[in-house]
Amino acid sequence: MSDWIVSLEGTEAGHQLAMMLALSAALLHAFFGALQKGRHDPWLSRGVIDFCYGLMALPFALFVVPWPEPHMWPIFAGAFVIHTAYKLAQGYTYTFGAYTVVYPVVRGTGPLFAVIGAGIVFGEHFTGVQWAGVFTLVAGIFGLAVYNLRTITVGRETMMPALMLAVLTGAFVALYTTYDAYGIRATADPFTFLAWFFLIDSVAFSVIAGLRYRSMAERPALGPLFSRGVLGAVVAFFSFGSVMLATRLDKVGEAAVLRETSTVFAALIGWLILGEKVGPRRLSLMALIALGAVIVEMGG
Structure with a gap:
């Protein structure tokens, strides 16, 4: 499969597959956000998800994919630092602010910075129509x-610091999107990057969640917590894996923009599954988000 993915790089078929992968990542990311929003402590939820996807990645990293080239280890170290900082910023953002307010700010800031970053790092340039999108x-x-x-x-009362943290988290989203796109392009086999990334990235928040769990006066039952963790790990594999493969196949900026239609999917999940009210104004804003993604895609 790796050879097939690599053969599609820079082709029209690769562009179409990248678009489908980015939209799939958007839908899955919305589910991932809903899982973190659930009844469990968000720091615990994130830690258990990370622990589970680390366990899942371990046999693939050791026995399935080719061993990383020597130059990949500093890249993995950088990814570990960036993603840990991102998850810390995200955790504090959700702690201080209402999820429905700060989540769109994070996701709105991310693609704007990512398009600029992709222009600097990869020499990608959007057309005027795409910038309008x-x-x-x-x-x-x-x-x-x-x-x-x-x-x-x-x-x-805590909304102002939460919004500032949301912008910071969005900047980290753009940073890891650009950096990880560089990382997945730096190895011959894209699945080598994905397997080792998930294994290395799982360490920090697994430890944080374990320490947090030990310090709790009332500890939640581990069964439901790990059930959510396994489900979240599977979603994370396909969500992150899809968008990273999209950035290898085609433009990083376009993949970043299409992924942020996750805000639309999140609102639809809240409406259809969680029973939240949408209303005509939110529907109009959701349509505007979708329209922007269409303009970016059609203007390329």
């Missing part, structure tokens, strides 16, 4: 955040 998508996402901010009644 980026700003349309970002306007819809931030509009959704503002709309949700106006409707919340609790936690408003």
Whole structure:
């Protein structure tokens, strides 16, 4: 399969597959966010998910994919630092702010920075039409955040630091998207990068969650927690793996923008599964996000 993926790089078939992978990642990322939003402590949920996908990656890294080339180890070290910082920023963002407000800010800031980063690192350049699509998508996402901010009644006193943290987290999203795209392109086999990334990335928050669990006065039952962890790990594998393969096959900026349609999918999940109200204004903003993604794709 690796040879087939590599053979599609830079081709029209590769472009089409990258688009499908990025949209699949968006849908799966929305499910991933909903899992972290559940009844368990978000730090524990994230740690258990990381622990589970580390265990799943271990046999693939050791026995299935080719061993990483020597120059990949510093790249993995950089990815470990960036992703740990991102998850810490995200954890504090969700701690201080309402999920429905800060999540769109994180996801709206990410693609804007990622497109700029891809231009600097990979020499990618968007057309004027594509930039119009980026700003349309970002306007819809931030509009959704503002709309949700106006409707919340609790936690408003911590909303300003939460929004600042959300912008910082969005910057980390752009940073890891660009850096990981560099990493997956630096190895001959893209699945080598994915397997070893998941194994190495699982360490930090597994330890953090274990320490947090030990310090709790009332510890949650491990069965339901690990059930959520296994499900989240599978979703993370396919979500992150899909968008990373998309950045190897085609433009990093386009993949980053298409992935942020996850905000639309998150709202649809909240409406169809969680029973949340959507209303005409949120529907209009969701349509604006989707329109921005279409403009980016059609303007390329």
